[in-house]
Amino acid sequence: MRTAKATGDTRPMPMVNFADSLREDLVFWDLPRQDKPSLLKALSGEVAARLSAVDAAALYDQLLAREAEQSTGIGGGLALPHATVAGLEQPLLVVGRTREGVDFAAPDSRPVDLFFLLLSPPGAEAQHLRVLARLARIFAREERVERLRSATGPEALFQMLLDEDARHVY
Secondary structure (H helix, E strand, O other), X not given: OOEEHHHOEEEEXXXXXXXXXXXXXXXXXXXXXXXXXXXXXXXXXXXXXXXXXOOHHHHHHHHHHHHHHOOOEEEOOEEOOEEEOOOOOOOEEEEEEEEXXXXXXXXXXXXXXXXXXXXXXXXXXXXXHHHHHXXXXXXXXXXXXXXXHXXXXXXXXXXXXXXXXXXXXX
């Protein structure tokens, strides 16, 4: 188990994996192709319909404010929007896919077709960052991302994410 030696903290760092933050009912397939604000509004509504702790309008406002600061489009057709949501017990990863990409002002100007929305409770910054780091490790290789794109439905995408996560010890 790893420790946080850089900070002088010798306590073990807990493993972070998608099984702790990913739910199959939060994998949205074939979201309609829209502009960025419309897609974020639709995604906020879908999430709020499934999570009682989430207010759709408040989540949408947070996501828009975050995008106004800097786009969460990271390139390669991927975006990692994120928000803090009071009432959650742990970080949750919401996955969305569009058939056609959406302009997310990514650095490579490539339209985004895979969205990984990370929702974290207040005070869970360390867990939030570990989940983002886990995603970054998985997305570091194009063939992994293409494998996710080849999913045939939400169940397949959910399972692929769990399988990919299991391949990475850290």
